[in-house]
Amino acid sequence: MREEELHRLLTVAAEDVRPAHPAATGWERARRVRRARRAAGTAALAVALLTGGTALALRPADPPPPPATATPQGSRTPHPVPVRTPPAELAYPGHPLGRLGDPVGATLSDRPVRRALGLHQPVDPQTGVAGRIRVLGDDGVVRDLDVVTPAPTRDAGGNEAVPLKSGSLSPDGRTAAFAQTDEVIVVDLTTAAVRRHPLKGYLEHVLWSGDRLLVGDDDTTYELDRATGAARKLPVSPWDVVTPDPAAPPNVLLELGGTPPNLTQVRWSDDETHRGYGAVDFRALPPGHRVDEFYGRGWQRGDRVARAGWITTGTMGGLEGVALLNARTRVVTHLLDLGRDRWKGCCEVLGWDSDGAVLLRHSPGGLLRWQPEAGEVTGVTRNLFGAVSLAAG
DSSP states (O other): OOHHHHHHHHHHHHHHTOOSSHHHHHHHHHHHHHHHHHGGGSOOOOOOOOBTTBOOOOOOOOOOOOOOOOOOTTOOOOOOTTEEOOOSSOOOOOOGGGGTTSOOOEETTTSOOSSEEEEEEEBOTTTOOBOOOEEEETTSOEEEOOSOOOOOEEOTTOOEEOSOOTTOBOTTSSEEEEEEEEEEEEEETTTTEEEEEEEEEEOOEEEEETTEEEEEOSSOEEEEOTTTOOEEEESSOTTTBOBOOTTSOTTEEEEEETTTTEEEEEEEOSSOEEEEEEEOBOTTSOTTOEEEEEEEEEEEETTEEEEEEEEEETTEEEEEEEEEEETTTOBEEEEEEEESSSOTTOOOEEEEOTTSOEEEEETTTEEEEEETTTTEEEEEESOOOEEEEESOO
16 A cells, blocks of 8 residues: 555544544543553554554554533533523513613602612713613602712722712612712602711712611721711721621621631620621532632622622633622522623622512623522613612612
8 A cells, every 4th residue: 555545544534533522522632641641551452554664553442432412502511509600591571670771751859759679870881971860769760860969989099980889779769878078968769858968088888787877988887877967987898898688686797708708797886896707618519619709799688698709610710700608607508600701890789689589780781680599590671881779688
């Protein structure tokens, strides 16, 4: 047999066994590495074919690779429970919050709400220009917040952000609060009345603990007495303090944050402060799954706390996700993997729905519902760019 014919036959044979799936390709590559490593100690049957000085060695074939499981085009490999990923095509079954992006139909001064479902401050995704704050009432009508125009928040370095924060709307939907430089603005949405409470500092954070209002600057959290305007310092971080369950005791708050993450229960009295510190526990998740760093605001409902963060799943890091953990044991019980290639910090948790589902942002411009126990993820609304606050404590 001539050398040209031998070369052609070997080429055709190689093409016939080329893997058809990426998974099989990876298996074949690993098989070749293992085969090379044990070649020195393996007895091989060799037949030398010498043609024109070319030597070819043939050894017994290794066992065939296991069959590759085909994955539908565009879909992601599903995680084992308790780790979930949203479906490739979200369903939008309908939800009252789906009207958050509707056009303005009234002003708050002309038509106060009985209860607000949410607040929305549109921000143009191309220019970054923020619009006026809007109020969605439980009657489905969107109102313009015309009684006050909060200024952007500022820090000591002059960095600005929109005044609407995820914690601005009270859990009962009747009051909105806006942190400002040297003051806090409080709006009664049922009467359109506005009150301003002086409080020194570059105030940026705002959240509700039942009917108590907490505000903060870069390093201090205050509890504001809305009746007197007096404020007292609380021993919690304004960045990591969790929005508590409305029924939680008034002198107990949680902090969730740090790298590596930890959950701290802070309990105080007039005489002392007790901090129960412990690392977040990921043992209920598959090996290699964890939260590397939390962001946004954490939200508590009973013994459960939900907060967004950057996560690692197996060997892939830098993903966006949401974790659900038990506040008593610090164990992460469920993890929602939202992938990558989104806006950084895309998926902030906004609170809890009435049936126990977690409500969260979804870049670009979406709002989702995640039911951790059922593993169901559905859409609430699309194209809702800007800041959002919900009556969903």
